[in-house]
Amino acid sequence: MRHLNAGRKLGRNPSHRRALLRNLVTSLIESERITTTLAKAKTLRPLAEKMITLGKAETLHARRQAAAYLMTPASVKKLFETLSPRFTARNGGYVRIIHLGWRAGDGADMAIVELIGSELKEIVPDKKKKKAKTKEPEKK
Secondary structure, eight states, X not given: OOTTOOSOOTTSOHHHHHHHXXXXXXXXXXXXXXXXXXXXHHHHHHHHHHHHHHHHHOSHHHHHHHHHHSSOHHHHHHXXXXXXXXXXXXXXXXXXXXXXXXXXXXXXXXXXXXXXXXXXXXXXXXXXXXXXXXXXXXOO
16 A cells, blocks of 8 residues: 555656656756656646746745756746746646647557647647648639
8 A cells, every 4th residue: 555655656766756857847848848648747747836936936046946956057047037927927837738648659648748828839840741732722
């Protein structure tokens, strides 16, 4: 029985799990939308929301705490300069999880994790995919 054992192990040892979650939070802040498994997404949500709450504090101590957790200085800068002003009027609920279905390779339940407000940004299409050409109507 797992009484009083909260949290998911994600099939990793503690140091690997911490590194994975730090990388996921950093990627979410930098790109504002990531695709991952549902278990990772549910574990990621409270950590990402804590980082955004730190960004809203806008103190030196909060910036140092965020820098200690996030992996890149660019993500810390984006958190404090662009994301925290977006969420100043909002009291929590900064992250949305959208279920995608099952992954083809191993059947893992997949999800999109995105920051609220990032759905307004255009999704950049893959360079390999060709755009469908639209036929122009014939001129008479």
